[in-house]
Amino acid sequence: MVSIRPGPVTIGGVALDNHLLLAAGILGTTGSSLARILSLGAGGVVTKSIGPLPKDGHAGPCVVVLENGVLNAMGLPNPSNAFVDEIAPLAKKPVIVSIFGGNPDEFALVASWFEGKVAGFELNLSCPHADGYGSAIGTDPSIVEACTRAVSRSGIPTWVKLTPNVTDITAIGKAAERGGAGAIVAINTVKAMRISTAMGCPVLGNRYGGLSGSAVFSIAVRCVYELYEECKIPIIGCGGVSTADNVIEMMMAGACAVEIGSAAYNDIKVFEIIKADLYSKDGITPEEIIGCAHGRSAV
Amino acid sequence: MVSIRPGPVTIGGVALDNHLLLAAGILGTTGSSLARILSLGAGGVVTKSIGPLPKDGHAGPCVVVLENGVLNAMGLPNPSNAFVDEIAPLAKKPVIVSIFGGNPDEFALVASWFEGKVAGFELNLSCPHADGYGSAIGTDPSIVEACTRAVSRSGIPTWVKLTPNVTDITAIGKAAERGGAGAIVAINTVKAMRISTAMGCPVLGNRYGGLSGSAVFSIAVRCVYELYEECKIPIIGCGGVSTADNVIEMMMAGACAVEIGSAAYNDIKVFEIIKADLYSKDGITPEEIIGCAHGRSAV
C-alpha cells in the first residue's frame, strides 16, 4: 500500500497534526472527550454541532448499529453557548466547532461566541433528520451560500459540510465555494430508516435517520470525486473511512484530509491504528496522490 | 417473525405468483435465464432494461462485489428488439419488460414492440451511470411524467422505477403517478464509486457506478416509507432485500411486493429460501402489514 510521509498539514486554513480528523457528533459533546480523542491520535477534532439554543435531541432510540454501518437520529442535542466553556481548555488545539442554525443570522450568532477561541468552523448544512436545520436548508444552493458567507466573513476558516441527499452535490459545493468556504466536507449521513418487524414501527425515535459507516464509503468517495471535478477549494472526505487504505482512496478521489466517525465504534484507537499504517518516513507526499484518480481511468 | 398467508398476488395490474420479483438487470438478459429464475421460485421477473438500439454497455470492469453490496456500471447493454424473440417462449409468464429511453418517444417505441406479449412494463428512469438515460432524465418530474404517460397510455400495466439520487424522491413518485403509473418501484442503485489504491484509478470502467445490496437496504426502506406517505399507487420495494424479514420490513414501510437482485449473488436459490421463511398457511394477510409502520412510531 502507498504510505504518506509525515509532515505539516494545513487544510482550508486550519493547521492539523495529521490528516485524520474526528467527525462531528461522534464523542464530541464534551471538552474532555475531545481532548481524549486528540490524545488518541486524531490530527484535529470537529465538535458536536452547536446551535443557537440548547436542544435535548430526539427521543430514543437515537442510534442503531447495523452490520456495516450506523443509523442515527440524534436530533442535534447540544448545550449551545455553554459549549464555549466546555472547550476553553482546548484553545490552542486543532478544534473545529461544528455549527448549525436555521438561517445565516443563527450561524453567525453561534460563530461569534467562538471567535478567537477555535481553529475553525464547520457548518452543518447536512444533517438529514432535524426539521429546519441541516439538510432541510442545505439542499438549497442560495441558502448554503448565504449561511457560508455569514460565517466566513469573520475571517475564521469556515468549512461547509454537505449532504449526499441531493440530486447534484456539486451545485451545493460550488455555492459553499462562492460563499467563501475554506474547505468542503463530504459527506454527512445518507437519509435512511429501519423498521422493527417485531414492533411494526421504525426503530429510531425520529423514524428517519442517517446512515454512516462502511455502507456509505463508496457513496462518499463518489461525492468527493464529483466535487473535485467542479470545485477549487480543498475537500475533506468523510463517510465510512475505517482503514489507511480508505484514507488513500479518499485522497485519490480528491480529499486533502479525512474525517472519521463511525469507525470509532469498532475501536476508539482507530486514529492511532490508521496512522501506524498510513505514515512512513519513506512514504510519498500527499500531493502526489490527492486527486490522482481523475483523468486516469484511461491510464 | 410474522409470516404471510399464501394467496393470489396482483400488483399494479400484474398478476404474480408470489411477492418476490427478480430485479431488472440481474440475470435478465436471456429468456432462458428468466425462465430459470421463475422455475427457482420468483413470483415474477423483470428483464434487463431494453432500449431503442442495441448497446454493448460500458467497458469493464462492470461489477465489483463489495463486503456488503455490489457496485456496478453495466451501461445498459441490451439486444434491443432482438429481445422480443428472446422472451417469446415466456408469453404467458409474469414477465415485466424493463425499458429505457432518452425521451417519451423512445420509451413508447420500445414498449410497442412488446405489446400483447408481456405482463407489464417497468420504466428505468433511474440507472445512475448511463449518459442521457436513467437518472440522467429521471430526476426531472416533468420528464418522468411524460415518459410514464407515453407508455401507460397503451393500457398495459406500467411501473416506474425511481432513483434515490434525488433531493426528494416523493416529487418523482408523484410525477409517475400523474403520468399513469400502475406502481412505483423504489429504488435503483445509489450512485457510488470505488478507487483502486493500487492502480490509482476508479475500479469501474465507467468510473461512476451504482451501489446495491445490503448496504442500501436502509436507504431503500426510507424511500419506500417516504413514497408511501405521499403516493396512492402501489409501491414495490427494491434494494438490499435478502431475507424474509427484509421483505416484511419493506412491506411495513409500505411496499406491496419486493424485487430482489444482488442477493442472487450469494445464492441463486434466494427466492425459494425466502419463500420458505415468508409464507405459512397460518400466516396473516399482507394487507395487515403493508404500511403498518406509518403513524405507529407513537405506538
Added chain:
Amino acid sequence: MGDQLSEPVSILRVKKETPLIRTFVFDRSFAFSPGQFVMVWIPGVDEIPMALSSEKTITVQKAGDATNALFTFGAGDKLGIRGPFGNGFTKGDKILAIAGGVGAAPLLPLAREDCVMTLLLGARTEEELLFVDQLDECTDVMIATDDGSLGMHGYVTDLMDDLNLGAYDRISVCGPEVMMRAVLTRVEEKGIAHKTEFSVHRYMKCGVGICGSCCIDPSGLRVCRDGPVFSGEMLLKSEFGHYMRDASGRKKNI
C-alpha cells in the same frame, strides 16, 4: 456480526418491589455479567439504560417520562432490548457490596454468583428497601434506613464503620451518586480506593460509545462503553459526585 437491532421481548409479568420500583420479567434471557446494562426501548416513548437484575429482568425506579410510561406496561406488552453493554463488576472471592435504593438491581445478580460476603443495603424507609429477601438468600445482608424503620438508623456508609474492610478483596457499589461519593470519600480516607468499584449512571443516548453524551470529566471516558463500572481510584479526581450532564450536554450539579 449482523445488525444489532433491538431484540423484541414480551413482558411476562411485572412485580411491584417497592412503591416506586418494579421488576419487569421478559420472555427471554440475555447472557450478561452483573453490572452490565441494556438499552430498553419503550416504543413510541424513548430508549433508556437499565441494569439487568437477572438474565431476564430489569428493575426500574419511577424517575421521569420514560419510566412513568414503562410503569403503564404490563404482561404481554413488548419492549425492545439492545445489549447487554458495558463492562460489569470485577468478580472476586470476598466482595463487600454496597447498595442504595434501586442500586441493588445490578448487585443482586453479583450476590447470586456467590462472591459477595456482605451486602450493605440502604434506602429511605423500610418499604423502599429493594430485594431484601432475595439478597438474604444468598449473602449476609446489613440494613440501614434513613428513617430507621428497619436496620440501622442512618446511611449505608455508616454501616461501613462496623466492618473490618480489610477482610474484603473488593468493594462494589451502586446507588444514588451522593451516596456513592460518600462511600468513595470514606474508602479514600482508609486508603483502599483501589479496591473499590462504582457503577456510574450518566445520561445515555447511544449506549455503544459513539455519541459522547455519557463521557465523564476529566478523562473523557465513556460510561456506556468504558464503564459503567469504574474503579474508585479513577473516579477520585473526577466529576463524580459533583456534576453530570443533561440531554443537551449542559452540566448540572448533583
Added chain:
Amino acid sequence: MGDQLSEPVSILRVKKETPLIRTFVFDRSFAFSPGQFVMVWIPGVDEIPMALSSEKTITVQKAGDATNALFTFGAGDKLGIRGPFGNGFTKGDKILAIAGGVGAAPLLPLAREDCVMTLLLGARTEEELLFVDQLDECTDVMIATDDGSLGMHGYVTDLMDDLNLGAYDRISVCGPEVMMRAVLTRVEEKGIAHKTEFSVHRYMKCGVGICGSCCIDPSGLRVCRDGPVFSGEMLLKSEFGHYMRDASGRKKNI
C-alpha cells in the same frame, strides 16, 4: 469476506508462446483448480476472463481490443485480478485431455497434477501449437495440425479414433467451440458423453453470476458461476456449438 476489489499484480515477464499467444507471469500466486478463470482488468481498457495456466500465469491469445492492449503490456506493468471464479475440471485418475489452440492453457495445470494419461493437442500449424514441451514433461502428448506441419495432418478429433476411449475415466476438453462441438458429437456417437467435460467460453461482464450475459440456452445456466466447465451430457441439447451472444446480448452464430 471483505471487498472483492481486484488484486493488483505486476507483470514479472512476458513469454511469447506462439505468434499469437503470450504468457504473462505475475508477481503473485492464486490458489486455483485447473479450469477456473480470473477476470483480468487491463486498466483503462476492459476486463476480460482468462483461465489460469498456472497459479501465477495467464496465457493469452490475441483476439481483439482488450487482448491487443494486453499485448502492449510488459514487465513492471500492473493488472488487476478478480477471482479465481467458476468450477474447474473434475479430477480423475485416467483423464484424456483434448486441447485446441489456446485451449491448452487450462489443461496444462491439469496435466501437471498428474491425472492426465493422454493429451491430444491441436493447432493450425506447428508454430501455433501451445505448450508442447511443458505438456511433454508431464503427460503423453499426441499432436495434430491442420496443415500437417507437425504430428497428424488433420483435426484433434481425428486423433481420438486411434485411441481406446474406454481406457479413460474422464475426457476433458478445451478449445475453439467448433472443435469442441466436433468432440461432443464424436463422444455422443460412442455413448460416452457423460464422461466428458468441456470448458465453455461465453462473453462475460461480471464473472460472478449476476449480470446474466454468459447464460446458455436452454438451461439458463451461467458459464461464469455454474461453469465454465460443463458435462458433455448437459451440453448436448444446448446452444453449444450453434450460437453464443455478443456484448449486447444478441445471438451470433458460431
